Amino acid sequence: MINKRVEEAFNIQINAELYSAYLYLSMAAYFEAQNLPGFANWMRVQFQEEQFHAMKMFDFVNERGGRVILTKIDGPKVEWENVVDVYEEVLAHEQHVTSLINNIMDIAIDERDHATKSFLNWFIDEQVEEESNAEAIISELKLIDGKGNGILMMDREFRARVFNPAAE
Numbered sequence: 001m002i003n004k005r006v007e008e009a010f011n012i013q014i015n016a017e018l019y020s021a022y023l024y025l026s027m028a029a030y031f032e033a034q035n036l037p038g039f040a041n042w043m044r045v046q047f048q049e050e051q052f053h054a055m056k057m058f059d060f061v062n063e064r065g066g067r068v069i070l071t072k073i074d075g076p077k078v079e080w081e082n083v084v085d086v087y088e089e090v091l092a093h094e095q096h097v098t099s100l101i102n103n104i105m106d107i108a109i110d111e112r113d114h115a116t117k118s119f120l121n122w123f124i125d126e127q128v129e130e131e132s133n134a135e136a137i138i139s140e141l142k143l144i145d146g147k148g149n150g151i152l153m154m155d156r157e158f159r160a161r162v163f164n165p166a167a168e
């Protein structure tokens with residue numbers, strides 16, 4: 001049976017993951033409106049990844065005999081200044097998510113819940129990757145000063161990104 005504090009933390013985190021999905025879908029809509037279909041595709045993949053994260057936690061809570069309680073998802077931001085502004089928000093958001101995951105890990109350690117610690121290791125690793133991806137894109141965008149042919153080349157490259165649950 002799942003520990004009550006851990007169950008509560010996962011229910012909050014499922015909402016946070018679904019909010020992340022919603023935020024990235026909003027960024028996809030922004031890029032569609034900017035005629036950047038590759039960047040929009042990158043965000044759609046991100047949207048799928050976040051739903052996958054939420055469902056991984058949903059399944060874990062159920063597997064351990066807990067009860068998932070879904071709550072209202074806040075509306076995401078809808079406008080940004082430019083491409084760099086969007087990715088700076090991606091990085092800040094992922095850094096925030098990392099702190100949320102670390103917080104659940106602290107609770108699991110505190111409660112001596114070894115199964116949850118083991119489960120969360122995947123998310124700890126995933127957050128390293130999420131932050132590193134955003135940082136790499138921001139560096140690239142800064143190199144090309146966020147505009148011109150460089151943006152079009154990145155947009156073309158991002159068209160190829162696909163969601164791969166097996167690699168998750």
Ligand code: FEO
Pocket residue numbers: 017020049050053094097130
């Ligand atoms: Fe679910 Fe992007 O962290």
